[in-house]
Amino acid sequence: xxxxxSMTVSDEVAIEITGMNKWYxxxxxxxxxxxxxxxxxxxxxxxxxGSGKSTLIRCxxxxxxxxxxxxxxxxxxxxxDLKNIxxxxxxxxxxxxxxxxxxxxxxxxxCTLAPIWVRKIPKREAEETAMHFLEKVKIPExxxxxxxxxxxxxxxxxxxxxxxxxxxxxxxxxxxTSALDPEMIKEVLDTMISLAEEGMTMICVTHExxxxxxxxxxxxxxxxxxxxxxxxxxxxxxxxQSERTKLFLSQILGH
Amino acid sequence: xxxxxAHSAAFVRTETLPEMPxxxxxxxxxxxxxxxxxxxxxxxxxxxxxxxxxxxxLAGFIPWFTNAVWSAEDIRDCQAQLDGTRGACFxxxxxxxxxxxxxxxxxxxxxxxxxxxxxLLFLSAAPLLFSKLPxxxxxxxxxxxxxxxxxLWGGTIVAPLVALAGVLxxxxxxxxLVTGSFAMGFFxxxxxxFVAWWIGGFITGAxxxxxxxxxxxxxxxxxxxxxxxxxxxxxxxSLPIGIMLALGRQSDMIxxxxxxxxxxxxxxxxxxxxxxxxxxxxxxxxxxxxxNQDLILRVIIMITMFSSAYIAEVIRGGLAALPRGQYEAAxxxxxxxxxxxxxxxxxQALKISIPGIVNVAxxxxxxxxxxxxxxxxxxxxxxxxPIFSSTEWAGVYWEVWGFAALLFFIVCYSISxxxxxxxxxxxxxxx
Ligand SMILES: Nc1ncnc2c1ncn2[C@@H]1O[C@H](COP(=O)(O)OP(=O)(O)OP(=O)(O)O)[C@@H](O)[C@H]1O
Ligand SMILES: [Mg+2]
Numbered sequence: 001x002x003x004x005x006s007m008t009v010s011d012e013v014a015i016e017i018t019g020m021n022k023w024y025x026x027x028x029x030x031x032x033x034x035x036x037x038x039x040x041x042x043x044x045x046x047x048x049x050g051s052g053k054s055t056l057i058r059c060x061x062x063x064x065x066x067x068x069x070x071x072x073x074x075x076x077x078x079x080x081d082l083k084n085i086x087x088x089x090x091x092x093x094x095x096x097x098x099x100x101x102x103x104x105x106x107x108x109x110x111c112t113l114a115p116i117w118v119r120k121i122p123k124r125e126a127e128e129t130a131m132h133f134l135e136k137v138k139i140p141e142x143x144x145x146x147x148x149x150x151x152x153x154x155x156x157x158x159x160x161x162x163x164x165x166x167x168x169x170x171x172x173x174x175x176x177t178s179a180l181d182p183e184m185i186k187e188v189l190d191t192m193i194s195l196a197e198e199g200m201t202m203i204c205v206t207h208e209x210x211x212x213x214x215x216x217x218x219x220x221x222x223x224x225x226x227x228x229x230x231x232x233x234x235x236x237x238x239x240x241q242s243e244r245t246k247l248f249l250s251q252i253l254g255h
Numbered sequence: 256x257x258x259x260x261a262h263s264a265a266f267v268r269t270e271t272l273p274e275m276p277x278x279x280x281x282x283x284x285x286x287x288x289x290x291x292x293x294x295x296x297x298x299x300x301x302x303x304x305x306x307x308x309x310x311x312x313l314a315g316f317i318p319w320f321t322n323a324v325w326s327a328e329d330i331r332d333c334q335a336q337l338d339g340t341r342g343a344c345f346x347x348x349x350x351x352x353x354x355x356x357x358x359x360x361x362x363x364x365x366x367x368x369x370x371x372x373x374x375l376l377f378l379s380a381a382p383l384l385f386s387k388l389p390x391x392x393x394x395x396x397x398x399x400x401x402x403x404x405x406x407l408w409g410g411t412i413v414a415p416l417v418a419l420a421g422v423l424x425x426x427x428x429x430x431x432l433v434t435g436s437f438a439m440g441f442f443x444x445x446x447x448x449f450v451a452w453w454i455g456g457f458i459t460g461a462x463x464x465x466x467x468x469x470x471x472x473x474x475x476x477x478x479x480x481x482x483x484x485x486x487x488x489x490x491x492x493s494l495p496i497g498i499m500l501a502l503g504r505q506s507d508m509i510x511x512x513x514x515x516x517x518x519x520x521x522x523x524x525x526x527x528x529x530x531x532x533x534x535x536x537x538x539x540x541x542x543x544x545x546x547n548q549d550l551i552l553r554v555i556i557m558i559t560m561f562s563s564a565y566i567a568e569v570i571r572g573g574l575a576a577l578p579r580g581q582y583e584a585a586x587x588x589x590x591x592x593x594x595x596x597x598x599x600x601x602x603q604a605l606k607i608s609i610p611g612i613v614n615v616a617x618x619x620x621x622x623x624x625x626x627x628x629x630x631x632x633x634x635x636x637x638x639x640x641p642i643f644s645s646t647e648w649a650g651v652y653w654e655v656w657g658f659a660a661l662l663f664f665i666v667c668y669s670i671s672x673x674x675x676x677x678x679x680x681x682x683x684x685x686x
Contacts, residue, residue, distance in 0.1 A: 061586075061587055062586075063583050063586060063587060082591075086589050086591060087589075089586065089587060089588070089589040090588070090589030092587075093587075094587040096580060096583065096584065098580055100578075100580035100581060100583060101584070102581065102584070102599055102603075103603070103683055104602050104603050104606065104681070104683055113588070113590075113598060114588035114589060114590060117590060117594050117598065118588065118589045118590060118594075146683040147683075148683060162588070163587075163588075166588060166589065
């Protein structure tokens with residue numbers, strides 16, 4: 001498959017996770033996670049429900065706290081230092097399964113809120129940026145509506161635009177399409193693909209295998225809180241190594 | 256299959272059917288009556304019974320109202336004028352309205368002051384209540400507490416000006432320091448305000464007579480005016496305090512959390528009336544000796560504590576109703592805690608809490624009548640004291656209580672109507 005020139009990966013490290021462990025009480029959710037993501041890399045994480053995929057990417061912007069090991073994002077180590085956390089969060093965009101738009105604000109206000117308050121950008125400028133990204137996700141005409149007035153697919157695209165308005169260097173997606181109807185999935189995936197083509201560093205938890213084949217550099221399979229297998233998409237899908245991966249792929253691809 | 260379609264299933268309409276009026280009895284008043292009042296036998300019976308009840312009520316009330324005597328010297332004069340017919344004696348209200356509204360001791364030639372304060376209250380509350388009004392009107396809202404105090408209590412204008420200056424100084428310091436951290440700004444601001452007030456105290460002492468209105472002592476406040484003062488002040492104070500308590504109760508900081516929990520649970524477990532007795536008798540011990548804080552201030556503190564505990568619980572409900580995703584989205588965008596609260600969480604939680612808050616506010620406003628028990632002459636106090644115990648009007652019940660109820664009803668009903676309007680305004684989840 002031919003990838004656009006911009007989809008090359010640099011040597012610069014964007015995220016480095018070493019020996020990371022996390023527990024919920026007694027429950028060991030993430031076990032000895034080691035993962036290095038280079039700038040411009042696009043990683044797809046898949047695995048059965050409850051395997052810890054969400055927990056892993058939520059640790060990267062500290063929505064969850066890890067108890068052991070080290071996470072370095074953009075050269076800043078995640079510790080309990082609030083300054084570091086806020087810095088990392090403003091560099092890392094995140095899209096959720098249930099969009100989590102702010103229902104009391106218009107689409108435009110959703111997009112300008114963080115730039116204005118966190119980045120301290122003047123309102124006019126923030127609105128211009130917001131309109132730029134809303135055009136990019138193809139819904140500029142909805143700018144003055146409220147989230148409750150949009151379809152699921154449109155809401156998820158707004159959520160992506162909202163993250164992009166912070167000009168993040170890394171984007172995290174947690175099953176962005178799994179709450180959507182089939183015809184809306186495509187419009188969201190198209191947005192994500194165009195983002196990937198521009199060279200954004202992305203980590204996506206998703207079960208959209210077509211998307212994984214098209215844009216991912218690496219597919220990671222997780223089970224029971226561990227990384228079981230990772231490989232380039234072609235090799236991962238055509239020639240899985242572990243039994244667990246084979247079983248999972250056969251279920252999800254419906255053979 | 257009907258035989259119209261016997262030849263084939265296909266059908267094409269070639270002409271449009273003309274529009275026709277609905278059959279008689281299906282429109283207008285007849286249809287409405289049938290649908291709503293006489294749908295079936297039990298429904299018809301209920302309708303008739305209700306009509307009879309309404310008739311009986313009105314038949315009693317209307318003559319009572321239309322025969323009413325509006326001017327008389329006392330209740331005996333009233334009865335003489337009525338001469339055996341049934342009728343109200345509203346003369347008591349035309350005679351004593353000033354006591355009912357302003358209490359027994361407020362100087363009569365100064366009534367323009369509470370009236371002006373009342374009118375200004377609406378003007379200055381308007382920009383808070385209606386977000387469409389220009390934002391710079393909020394200046395009026397900021398000034399009003401000091402202006403209102405000056406109008407009602409009188410004395411030199413320097414005192415409220417100093418108080419206002421203290422607030423402004425505190426706010427300026429807050430703005431300066433808050434860029435460092437919220438806590439530093441908050442406590443720095445409060446400290447600066449106190450310093451400003453302390454310095455201002457000397458100025459006030461020196462400028463006794465500058466632009467002075469005739470001073471009115473707190474114990475001379477009374478009537479419905481007192482209820483309005485207590486209601487307005489306590490509601491507007493307990494809302495921010497309630498928000499802080501609710502947030503404190505959610506806090507990760509264990510000590511703050513427990514202070515809030517204990518405060519809320521304690522206050523909610525105690526009847527308001529005991530708190531008022533505490534205010535009237537015990538609280539004096541807590542103030543520095545010799546300051547002799549006046550009773551209104553003590554009562555305001557107690558009622559505010561009481562209602563802020565309730566409002567805190569209402570708001571906690573609103574906070575709990577907010578999906579976790581909202582907090583996470585705010586966090587993931589890099590908003591810090593005060594920003595996330597102010598911009599994302601509170602606007603939504605407060606919107607959910609509006610009915611509950613209004614409930615507390617209306618209840619609180621009516622509960623201000625409890626101060627009559629600690630011998631303050633609010634509206635109820637005036638009715639039970641000076642009016643019922645006077646030789647002229649002892650024995651007039653319905654008219655006075657009806658008037659008192661009407662005043663409260665007007666205020667409470669307006670609050671409730673406003674809140675319903677506000678909820679409609681804030682509804683953004685329409686599809
Ligand atoms: N707050 C929590 N407290 C305790 N256990 C939790 C918590 N959140 C998640 N878990 C548990 O941790 C495990 C991993 O959860 P996680 O949400 O990361 O799974 P996932 O791989 O994203 O699953 P899915 O595909 O269903 O989203 C699950 O077994 C879940 O029950
Ligand atoms: Mg998940």
